[in-house]
Amino acid sequence: MKKKSKLLDYLVKYRVFVIFAVMFIVMAISSDVFLTRGNILNMLRQLSINGILAVGMTFVLITGGIDLSVGAVLTFSAMVGCSLIQKGSPYPVILAVAVSLAIGVGIGLINGIIVAKGSVPAFIVTLGTQMMAAGAALLLRNGSPIPGLKDEYNVIGAGSFLGVPLPIYIFFAIMLIGGFVLRRTRFGRHTYAVGGNALAARACGIRDKSVTIWVYVISGLCAAIAGVVLSARVRTATPIAGSGYELDAIAAAVLGGTSLTGGIGNMWGTLAGVLIIGLLNNGMDLLNIQSYIQDIIQGLIIIAAVYIDVNTNKARN
Amino acid sequence: MSENERILEMRDIVKEFSGVRVLDRVSFALRRGTVHALMGENGAGKSTLMKILCGIYAKTEGEILLRGAPAEIQTPTDAKALGVAMIHQELSAFHALTVSANMFMNREFMKGPVIDEARMVSETDKVFSDLGIRIDPKAKMETLSVAEMQLVEIAKAVSTDADIIIMDEPTSALTEAEVRKLYETVEDLKSRGKSIIYISHKIEEIFAIADEITVLRDGSLVGHDEIGAFDKDRLISMMVGRTLSQQFHKTRHTFGDVMLKVEGLSREHAFENVSFEVRAGEVFGLAGLIGAGRTEVVETLFGLAKKSAGTVSLYGAPVEINSPGDAIHSGIAFVSEDRKNVGLNLVGSVKENITLANLKKYCRLGVINAREERAASDAQAEKLSVKANSRDTLAMYLSGGNQQKVILARWMSTTPRILILDEPTKGIDVGAKAEIYRLIDEFAAEGNCVIMVSSEMPEVLGMSDRIAVMHEGRMTAVFDRDEATQEKILAAAAGI
CATH class of the missing domain: 3.40.50.300 (P-loop containing nucleotide triphosphate hydrolases)
Known part of the structure; x- marks a missing residue:
């Protein structure tokens, strides 16, 4: 009896992983292709972009903020970076990467400063920078993509190591670093404190505004990294590449138990959320579900998963 | 006083949360036109008992009699309909709305499909002048002091024709002058035949205002009596289960620079x-x-x-x-x-x-x-x-x-x-x-x-x-x- 309830406790505690496991098993039964090495790697490679965004988003959401600009930052930073390194350009690849990341950090800094010092709601600030970055990305080449990138650049997204595509390594590395920073460092603890109660955090001597600025910088940086990985994988920077990605990242974090009101969340949960969304996209492709219907199903499943999550927690308390 | 009829009786109330008993056969009786203090340390079960009375929690066992008749209180709406109103410790006001809007929240006066603001203001004025409260019904709630908000809550309870008003730590945010004002209001309510259940940690306050005391400890009834039967030491020792010889621990020591x-x-x-x-x-x-x-x-x-x-x-x-x-x-x-x-x-x-x-x-x-x-x-x-x-x-x-x-x-x-x-x-x-x-x-x-x-x-x-x-x-x-x-x-x- 006691043992059983303990097992149940664990299942409730790690319910997002249970949801993922159930979906995984359903897919494994429904499709012959699903469990092949090729498909699993493909799925992981595809979800790595959302995964990188979701790491930054988790930081922002834990402070009680939101970052709607990540999709557009991904696009814009990649467009600018890639414009420097089409074949025949004199600039080295490292410069393109550095410029992209600097743009991500810069936009994150702007978001953070306006949110923290200007007291403008994060929703509005990042919606504004999203629109500006999306517009600027289109303006850069008048709406055309930038193809023909140098091969050294493309390796970042298309290369592999020990048979595993590089984007998967990059995603897991960022996730691990993000998880470590959040769980084990002073900055991470301050992130939770500011989101849980900014006034109490300030009364403890924490510089809450600077914590707020930093989480947007992290989010911007993650968006730029995702931009580099994505443009290198498809060997082209397209000016609408990341549109709508912010919502997938938010959905992944919230699926993973991160609270939109701040103070609660963790990287393992976000990982589960990213896996669930990735599995959904991959699974529905394999089952030949039409893409419009995919959207409908994905919307439904996100609501259902968060419903189960919130209500099992309520029942337990 | 003791001949006043019992307006409320809670008999052998048991409440369990997932098998843990937080209230163990607690009985409580309230007489019309009296102030009945409910005392006990945090976690003694006072709030749980009151939440059962207000329909927020469902009791596990026991029965509730209102005006001598068995009452089924399943929801807060039931409690309101039966004349039970609670004034919360942490006030749940709508700060951006006016006083009159707060007074008649969810029971607004209507003129066809629209709210009759003028009538709400005049009705609020009427209740306020009855109770001697001087607050502008058109003021935004957020412009009021905590004490004034509390008075609005009390007026709201009175205006719903509640017979039983539960006050949970009503003076925790009030000044001495405001507390005196509250006492006057409570006396006034008593004289109108309203009954008040008064929860407070402040012992001086209880002796100033209560007619009877019921003490709970660890989910059980410790005792119940009229105020005259208590003194401060007895009350404290009933609440904590031991005598506190000295409440304020203060030793003599010398001061430095x-x-x-x-x-x-x-x-x-x-x-x-x-x-x-x-x-x-x-x-x-x-x-x-x-x-x-x-x-x-x-x-x-x-x-x-x-x-x-x-x-x-x-x-x-x-x-x-x-x-x-x-x-x-x-x-x-x-x-x-x-x-x-x-x-x-x-x-x-x-x-x-x-x-x-x-x-x-x-x-x-x-x-x-x-x-x-x-x-x-x-x-x-x-x-x-x-x-x-x-x-x-x-x-x-x-x-x-x-x-x-x-x-x-x-x-x-x-x-x-x-x-x-x-x-x-x-x-x-x-x-x-x-x-x-x-x-x-x-x-x-x-x-x-x-x-x-x-x-x-x-x-x-x-x-x-x-x-x-x-x-x-x-x-x-x-x-x-x-x-x-x-x-x-x-x-x-x-x-x-």
Whole structure:
């Protein structure tokens, strides 16, 4: 009896992983292709972009903020970076990467400063920078993509190591670093404190505004990294590449138990959320579900998963 | 009095939460036109019992009789329909709406499909003048003082024709004058045949207002009697299960040099020209009415707000404190009166809350040493006897007294020399209060100093070595422990 309830406790505690496991098993039964090495790697490679965004988003959401600009930052930073390194350009690849990341950090800094010092709601600030970055990305080449990138650049997204595509390594590395920073460092603890109660955090001597600025910088940086990985994988920077990605990242974090009101969340949960969304996209492709219907199903499943999550927690308390 | 009919009887009420019995066959009877105090420490089961009466919780066993007839109270709506109204400890007002909109929330007067604002205002006026309340029904709720909001809540209960009004810690945010006003309102309600269940930790208050007392402890009924059968000691010992020979722990010790010196401190629109000094070993009380500027003074000292003039010296040298970080660095700790908004991260764990103010100490290169942090947090929690399931329990699940102890544990772990306490025992039970008084005394005895803002007169008189009184942003008097009396303090607080 006691043992059983303990097992149940664990299942409730790690319910997002249970949801993922159930979906995984359903897919494994429904499709012959699903469990092949090729498909699993493909799925992981595809979800790595959302995964990188979701790491930054988790930081922002834990402070009680939101970052709607990540999709557009991904696009814009990649467009600018890639414009420097089409074949025949004199600039080295490292410069393109550095410029992209600097743009991500810069936009994150702007978001953070306006949110923290200007007291403008994060929703509005990042919606504004999203629109500006999306517009600027289109303006850069008048709406055309930038193809023909140098091969050294493309390796970042298309290369592999020990048979595993590089984007998967990059995603897991960022996730691990993000998880470590959040769980084990002073900055991470301050992130939770500011989101849980900014006034109490300030009364403890924490510089809450600077914590707020930093989480947007992290989010911007993650968006730029995702931009580099994505443009290198498809060997082209397209000016609408990341549109709508912010919502997938938010959905992944919230699926993973991160609270939109701040103070609660963790990287393992976000990982589960990213896996669930990735599995959904991959699974529905394999089952030949039409893409419009995919959207409908994905919307439904996100609501259902968060419903189960919130209500099992309520029942337990 | 005792011949008054029983308007409410709760018989052998049992409440279990997932198999854990939190109320064990508790009976409670309320007579018409009386004030019945429900007493007990936090966790004794008072709130649970009242939530059952209000339809918020369903009882596991037992029966409820209203006006002699069995009543089924399943939902808050049932309770309202049966004439039971509760005035909550933490007021649940709609701040952005008007007073009249709050009065008639969800029972608005309509003129066809639209709300009849004019009628709501006039009806509100009618109820207010009946009760002698002078508040503009058209004012926004947020412009009211806490006391006024409380009066609106009471008026609201009266206007629903409630016979039974439950008041949960109604005076916790009120000044002496406002408390007197509340007593008058309560007397008035009694004379109209309303019955009041009064929950409070303040024992003086109970003796001033109650007709009967029921005491609960650990989910069981300890006793019930008319007020005349009780004295203070008996009541306390019934509540805590032991006698508290001395509530205020205060030892005699000598004072050292001046640690903190404040000269001409001012902050615009808050307080002006405040000067005082506090010596090592001293407990310095700050008395006055709510809104006199005491909280603002200590917040400014701690760097939560900017001063507009004046100097602050620590250990004989002038200092500039521009942020709480500066203050902590200078050895100042601050326990706010607003536990939930300025004190705790409610969704953070006990451990996280305890170590938040000096996390640096447990960090190497910004990385937290988890073992060191756990050990430090456990040590502080034990020292202050924080009762929680584990160090990972979220602060929101603790009782008020334990939440306060968590905050004290946090600040004691910063090893401060100057401890600023703002209403340190607000809304917490007798046992926790006594522990906090002991802590204050020990801290001062070690050669540190304490500044204590308090609106509870016995606390100020019992704990302070010197008492300063503020009135409308100015310091009007300073008394030594031996010369201070309640009358002198009240006179100075009223600006007389």
